[in-house]
Amino acid sequence: MAKITPISGFPEWLPEQRIVEQSVLDGLRRRFELYGFASVETRAVEPLERLLAKGETDQEIYVLRRLHAQDADGDAGLGLHFDLTVPLARYVEQFRGQLAHPFKRYQIQKVWRGERPQTGRYREFYQADLDVVDQDDLSLHFDAEMARLLVESVGAMPVPPLVLGINNRKILQGVYEALGIEDLAGTLRIVDKLDKVGETGVRTMLVEAGLAESVADTCLALGRIRSTDGSFAGAVHTLGLRGDLLDRGLSELTFVMDSLADLPRGTVVANLSIARGLDYYTGTVYEGQLVGLEALGAVCSGGRYDDLVGGGGKLKLPGVGVSIGVTRMLGKLLGGGLLTASRKVPTCVLVTLPSEETRGAARAVADALRARGIAAETFHEPARFGKQIKYAQRRGIPFVWFPPESGGGGAHEVKDIRGGEQIVADPATWTPPTVDLRPSIAPRD
Amino acid sequence: MAKITPISGFPEWLPEQRIVEQSVLDGLRRRFELYGFASVETRAVEPLERLLAKGETDQEIYVLRRLHAQDADGDAGLGLHFDLTVPLARYVEQFRGQLAHPFKRYQIQKVWRGERPQTGRYREFYQADLDVVDQDDLSLHFDAEMARLLVESVGAMPVPPLVLGINNRKILQGVYEALGIEDLAGTLRIVDKLDKVGETGVRTMLVEAGLAESVADTCLALGRIRSTDGSFAGAVHTLGLRGDLLDRGLSELTFVMDSLADLPRGTVVANLSIARGLDYYTGTVYEGQLVGLEALGAVCSGGRYDDLVGGGGKLKLPGVGVSIGVTRMLGKLLGGGLLTASRKVPTCVLVTLPSEETRGAARAVADALRARGIAAETFHEPARFGKQIKYAQRRGIPFVWFPPESGGGGAHEVKDIRGGEQIVADPATWTPPTVDLRPSIAPRD
Numbered sequence: 001m002a003k004i005t006p007i008s009g010f011p012e013w014l015p016e017q018r019i020v021e022q023s024v025l026d027g028l029r030r031r032f033e034l035y036g037f038a039s040v041e042t043r044a045v046e047p048l049e050r051l052l053a054k055g056e057t058d059q060e061i062y063v064l065r066r067l068h069a070q071d072a073d074g075d076a077g078l079g080l081h082f083d084l085t086v087p088l089a090r091y092v093e094q095f096r097g098q099l100a101h102p103f104k105r106y107q108i109q110k111v112w113r114g115e116r117p118q119t120g121r122y123r124e125f126y127q128a129d130l131d132v133v134d135q136d137d138l139s140l141h142f143d144a145e146m147a148r149l150l151v152e153s154v155g156a157m158p159v160p161p162l163v164l165g166i167n168n169r170k171i172l173q174g175v176y177e178a179l180g181i182e183d184l185a186g187t188l189r190i191v192d193k194l195d196k197v198g199e200t201g202v203r204t205m206l207v208e209a210g211l212a213e214s215v216a217d218t219c220l221a222l223g224r225i226r227s228t229d230g231s232f233a234g235a236v237h238t239l240g241l242r243g244d245l246l247d248r249g250l251s252e253l254t255f256v257m258d259s260l261a262d263l264p265r266g267t268v269v270a271n272l273s274i275a276r277g278l279d280y281y282t283g284t285v286y287e288g289q290l291v292g293l294e295a296l297g298a299v300c301s302g303g304r305y306d307d308l309v310g311g312g313g314k315l316k317l318p319g320v321g322v323s324i325g326v327t328r329m330l331g332k333l334l335g336g337g338l339l340t341a342s343r344k345v346p347t348c349v350l351v352t353l354p355s356e357e358t359r360g361a362a363r364a365v366a367d368a369l370r371a372r373g374i375a376a377e378t379f380h381e382p383a384r385f386g387k388q389i390k391y392a393q394r395r396g397i398p399f400v401w402f403p404p405e406s407g408g409g410g411a412h413e414v415k416d417i418r419g420g421e422q423i424v425a426d427p428a429t430w431t432p433p434t435v436d437l438r439p440s441i442a443p444r445d
Numbered sequence: 446m447a448k449i450t451p452i453s454g455f456p457e458w459l460p461e462q463r464i465v466e467q468s469v470l471d472g473l474r475r476r477f478e479l480y481g482f483a484s485v486e487t488r489a490v491e492p493l494e495r496l497l498a499k500g501e502t503d504q505e506i507y508v509l510r511r512l513h514a515q516d517a518d519g520d521a522g523l524g525l526h527f528d529l530t531v532p533l534a535r536y537v538e539q540f541r542g543q544l545a546h547p548f549k550r551y552q553i554q555k556v557w558r559g560e561r562p563q564t565g566r567y568r569e570f571y572q573a574d575l576d577v578v579d580q581d582d583l584s585l586h587f588d589a590e591m592a593r594l595l596v597e598s599v600g601a602m603p604v605p606p607l608v609l610g611i612n613n614r615k616i617l618q619g620v621y622e623a624l625g626i627e628d629l630a631g632t633l634r635i636v637d638k639l640d641k642v643g644e645t646g647v648r649t650m651l652v653e654a655g656l657a658e659s660v661a662d663t664c665l666a667l668g669r670i671r672s673t674d675g676s677f678a679g680a681v682h683t684l685g686l687r688g689d690l691l692d693r694g695l696s697e698l699t700f701v702m703d704s705l706a707d708l709p710r711g712t713v714v715a716n717l718s719i720a721r722g723l724d725y726y727t728g729t730v731y732e733g734q735l736v737g738l739e740a741l742g743a744v745c746s747g748g749r750y751d752d753l754v755g756g757g758g759k760l761k762l763p764g765v766g767v768s769i770g771v772t773r774m775l776g777k778l779l780g781g782g783l784l785t786a787s788r789k790v791p792t793c794v795l796v797t798l799p800s801e802e803t804r805g806a807a808r809a810v811a812d813a814l815r816a817r818g819i820a821a822e823t824f825h826e827p828a829r830f831g832k833q834i835k836y837a838q839r840r841g842i843p844f845v846w847f848p849p850e851s852g853g854g855g856a857h858e859v860k861d862i863r864g865g866e867q868i869v870a871d872p873a874t875w876t877p878p879t880v881d882l883r884p885s886i887a888p889r890d
Contacts, residue, residue, distance in 0.1 A: 006539070007490065007523070010488035010489075015544070015550065021486075035821075036791060036821065038464075039463050040460060043452065043456075043569055044489075047452075061512045062512075066505075067507075069559070098459055102825065139826045350481075359704075374479075397481075
């Protein structure tokens with residue numbers, strides 16, 4: 001067997017890191033469910049034609065093949081999903097008759113992309129997605145709720161503060177229209193590169209694409225507009241442009257910003273430079289960064305898509321959704337050793353085994369603790385107490401239990417091995433301090 | 446876009462079915478953690494050479510290829526894992542220096558097999574695995590603990606009762622040795638087909654493989670031995686065979702059965718017909734079936750493997766583990782409509798929106814409920830109460846909240862829309878009955 005080396009782009013965690021990841025995923029799920037979002041999991045694979053329909057990403061797809069498949073086999077043409085939006089669109093169409101609309105779902109799954117691995121980019125990673133899809137019309141209320149839930153969810157994660165930028169595609173496209181630009185999508189794609197190539201680079205590309213220099217400058221001026229309240233609209237009006245699409249965009253973004261006015265100032269920013277790369281967004285777009293970790297890029301993003309679901313037919317199923325790049329955030333913090341759990345195991349109490357004869361008594365203690373929700377292990381073989389305590393120490397288990405050595409009557413004792421005292425205790429009633437019940441998550445010292 | 450059809454062998458669930466699946470996975474995880482098992486997730490892919498090293502399964506592997514990959518690309522030669530044991534063995538070797546031994550881990554992930562789909566067989570499905578790996582020696586205590594945890598875990602699932610059969614490979618191989626059989630592995634593989642081809646079929650195959658008829662008959666007689674206590678050992682002795690390996694096997698199985706003597710009688714059965722197909726088992730083997738659903742085959746299985754981990758070198762890392770076929774069990778019950786949840790959503794309370802002006806007040810009610818762990822949604826747009834109540838009914842949401850219509854002062858009321866009464870309530874203190882806090886899981890009427 002060859003020497004084992006990690007596979008680039010496929011991160012794996014040690015148990016103490018996995019506890020952090022689980023705690024984060026649990027927190028997201030809990031918050032999503034508190035807001036009434038239903039869980040959905042889709043299969044890992046989608047037909048290739050569906051994955052490719054979104055364009056742009058074709059070089060990133062992992063295609064499946066059965067090792068000994070015959071040609072024309074039934075599962076030829078399947079690829080691993082590279083996001084959770086394409087599967088959602090398919091799921092909603094496929095099960096439409098059985099879903100209640102508006103359909104609010106969350107989905108926390110791994111996705112796969114055959115990208116060249118680099119910092120913050122993975123080939124396998126967790127995404128946590130929230131979407132609402134309705135029939136015919138979708139209330140703008142949900143555009144605001146998505147932002148609120150993003151801020152709350154990422155805010156509860158053990159990561160630096162989130163700043164969520166919000167824009168509206170209709171504003172950008174409305175301005176471009178008013179400027180007489182014909183290739184709206186192409187212009188959006190260039191403006192989307194602001195982060196990567198800066199204003200000078202974008203200006204050059206816009207002019208190369210045929211825009212007059214004054215028009216390119218107006219596009220850049222639009223992209224400079226920021227506000228933590230509704231004042232962005234006034235700034236757009238000073239550009240001296242008008243149009244129905246622009247007005248609708250401004251009114252939608254104003255509604256969303258007003259709905260979020262109770263959030264701490266600066267958490268949510270109307271940021272008119274945000275374009276998002278994907279073609280299917282039609283209104284609100286979101287992009288969030290962590291303060292101090294801006295080099296990671298967007299750690300959450302999303303937007304409103306009025307025409308993605310429904311297969312382009314008569315069926316109108318508008319949606320709005322966001323995606324949280326869980327592994328992108330945690331990968332940096334876990335991989336860098338910046339975040340860890342207080343234990344390698346869930347165990348709160350190690351019950352020692354003084355002798356083979358006390359095995360039944362030790363198990364009864366562990367059972368009594370477990371019955372009250374306290375994670376407990378019995379040591380597996382009779383051994384010196386020193387060895388058994390060391391077992392607990394190596395794993396960060398905070399408490400060690402000593403059943404009576406006789407195995408029958410006599411006093412039970414429990415010790416806090418982090419330097420605490422040893423006390424007489426009853427397995428039926430003893431309770432650890434709440435902070436010790438589960439491993440705690442903290443920045444590493 | 447082509448019409449959407451399901452992909453055979455890749456099951457997907459509706460939200461109300463997914464609630465059942467989540468509840469089952471949560472229950473397994475909770476129980477595994479109460480016993481101190483640490484969570485591990487491994488990447489979905491392993492190098493092909495590692496997947497193929499286990500033999501037997503090569504035709505079932507899904508191989509990956511990047512859609513636009515160059516030849517000799519870095520991630521060529523990767524396949525999706527078909528179980529969680531091969532990844533565990535690799536993980537333990539790779540991270541050995543950073544793991545505390547004995548290493549107790551659980552792993553709940555999807556696995557993929559390119560099998561021909563048939564009842565109870567899937568191409569993508571959840572497995573829940575428990576394993577303990579130690580260095581040099583692994584206490585038999587864990588062989589018993591695995592069985593206990595299996596019985597408790599499956600026993601807590603909303604499925605028919607489990608009967609767990611236990612055997613020990615050393616007994617089978619010890620008997621075969623004492624009978625002078627040379628091809629122990631080949632004989633095991635034939636005996637493993639008892640379920641499929643019956644005694645007559647197995648006898649024919651054994652004789653065809655070169656065994657004398659009397660020897661074949663002794664193999665079959667051994668396979669007929671069952672006991673719910675330690676009496677199997679006496680039955681084996683009546684075969685009149687002796688040997689060190691046989692003695693060790695009998696002593697190991699006796700220890701395991703004695704350790705489980707407190708479980709309800711008949712839950713655990715020493716069943717000497719159990720062989721298990723995989724080559725790497727060296728001692729205890731497990732196989733569980735659901736009463737009344739025997740046609741599903743084994744819904745959980747596993748065993749002791751003394752030489753699987755460590756790469757065949759000097760390193761000795763014995764392990765024992767079991768695998769629960771979660772999707773195999775639930776697929777039958779969910780797919781057949783035999784099991785469902787009381788809601789399509791996690792929401793406990795729908796807060797109505799009487800008018801646009803009350804939006805802030807409605808959100809404040811939902812926030813107050815969520816802060817106390819009660820899942821709440823606000824209705825997204827002002828609408829007739831009848832429409833809003835229907836929204837709740839369609840989703841199975843039990844309670845509808847009515848904020849004061851003025852949006853300011855005045856009484857809040859909450860109604861149990863399953864026919865219960867409407868009462869005045871305070872969002873800061875009102876609490877639903879515990880049974881309504883989360884969706885309940887029950888056999889469908």
